[in-house]
Amino acid sequence: MAETATKKERVAKEGSHPLVAIDDGYAQTKLYGQGPDGKIVKRVLRSSVRIGSHGLGSFAGDGAIGLWQTEEGNRYTVSDEIEAEDPRFTDFHLSPINRVLVNHALSTAGFGGVQVDIVTGLPVKEFFKDQRKDEERIQRKRENLQRGAFSRSAGVEAPVLADIQVGCQAIAAYVDWALDDELKTRNDTGKTIAIVDIGGRTTDVAVVVGGRSIDHGRSGTADVGVLDVYKGVLDRVKARFELDDDSLPLSLMNEAVRTGSMQLFGRPNDVAEIVSDVVGQVQERALREIQRRLGRAATLQAVVFVGGGSALFKDIASAYPNGVMAEDPEFANARGLYKYFASRRRG
Structure with a gap:
C-alpha cells in the first residue's frame, strides 16, 4: 500500500x-x-x-x-x-x-x-x-x-x-x-495511404487521403482475423488427437500458432502442418476482403499492414507492389x- x-x-x-x-x-x-x-x-x-x-x-x-x-x-x-x-x-x-x-x-x-x-x-x-x-x-x-x-x-x-x-x-x-x-x-502525409489492420476478429481498411480525410467508399471492416486461425487450428487439433471433451487454454493455442508445436499428454507434438494450412486459408480470406475494397491499389502511395494478423501473415504485404509491413505491427x-x-x- x-x-x-x-x-x-x-x-x-x-x-x-x-x-x-x-x-x-x-x-x-x-x-x-x-x-x-x-x-x-x-x-x-x-x-x-x-x-x-x-x-x-x-x-x-x-x-x-x-x-x-x-x-x-x-x-x-x-x-x-x-x-x-x-x-x-x-x-x-x-x-x-x-x-x-x-x-x-x-x-x-x-x-x-x-x-x-x-x-x-x-x-x-x-x-x-x-x-x-x-x-x-x-x-x-x-x-x-x-x-x-x-x-x-x-x-x-x-x-x-x-x-x-x-x-x-x-x-x-x-x-x-x-x-x-x-x-x-516521418512519412509523406500528402499522399493517399491505405492502412490494413488485421486484428483478432476483424480486418479494418482505412484509406486516408492527404492526411486529412478518409475515403469511406474504400474503407470498412470485415469479420476475419487471428481468432479464425485459432479456431481452425483448435478444430483440427481436437480431431487429430480425439480431444472432443478437452478444453484448451489460450496459452496452448498461442504456443501452437507461434511455434508449430503443442504440449499434449506431457510431450511436445508437431502441429506445424496444421498451423501452416489454416494460416494460409485465413490469410487468403483476409486478402480477398482487402482486395474487394482496394482492388490492385495502383493509385495508392502505400498499403501499410498493421495488427497481430499482419505479424502472423508475414508475406501478406507482398501481395501488393506498394505493400509495406509496419515496424512492430x-x-x-x-x-x-x-x-x-x-x-x-x-x-
Whole structure:
C-alpha cells in the first residue's frame, strides 16, 4: 500500500496523469504510454477471460488469481490457463468483459491504484456511421469503461480511470506511420495511404487521403482475423488427437500458432502442418476482403499492414507492389493512439 500511495503522490505533484493508449482487441490487449514513473511502458496480454471464479489460487493461499468483479456484481477470471470466452460478439467493445480486460491490463502494468488518462479504440465500422463519427457508440464505450471493475485478488488494485478518450483503430495506425516517437512527421502525409489492420476478429481498411480525410467508399471492416486461425487450428487439433471433451487454454493455442508445436499428454507434438494450412486459408480470406475494397491499389502511395494478423501473415504485404509491413505491427494502433493524444496535449 505504501508503494501505491507514493505513486498517487507522484502523479498529483506532476499536475497531470500518465497517458496510456490501450488497443483492446479481441485476441490481445496492448498497452503503450507513460508508466507511473514517467518512462514508456509497452505491454501485451492475451484477451483470455471467462465469466465466473475458476479456482486459480496462489501457493501462498492468500486468495484467487486474476479474479475481478464488475459493478453489475458478476465475477470474471482473467488467465491464459483457462479456456477463454469467445470475444467475437457484436458489442464486445461495450461489454463488461472488455472493461475487465482493460482494468486487468493496466493493473498488471503497474497502474493499480493510480490515476491514469487512457485512450482506447473502435474498429472503423463502429467508429463511423453514415460517414460521421458515431458519437453515441463512442460515448457508450466511455460509459462502459467508467463503470466499476474491482479486483478480488489479494494485493491487486484496479486503476483509477481519470479521463477516457476513444479513437479509430486503423486511423491511429496511420498516425503511427506518419509520426515518429518525437511526434515529428516521418512519412509523406500528402499522399493517399491505405492502412490494413488485421486484428483478432476483424480486418479494418482505412484509406486516408492527404492526411486529412478518409475515403469511406474504400474503407470498412470485415469479420476475419487471428481468432479464425485459432479456431481452425483448435478444430483440427481436437480431431487429430480425439480431444472432443478437452478444453484448451489460450496459452496452448498461442504456443501452437507461434511455434508449430503443442504440449499434449506431457510431450511436445508437431502441429506445424496444421498451423501452416489454416494460416494460409485465413490469410487468403483476409486478402480477398482487402482486395474487394482496394482492388490492385495502383493509385495508392502505400498499403501499410498493421495488427497481430499482419505479424502472423508475414508475406501478406507482398501481395501488393506498394505493400509495406509496419515496424512492430502489433503495437501500431496503441502507439498511434498514444502519439495522437500526446500531440494534442502538447498543443
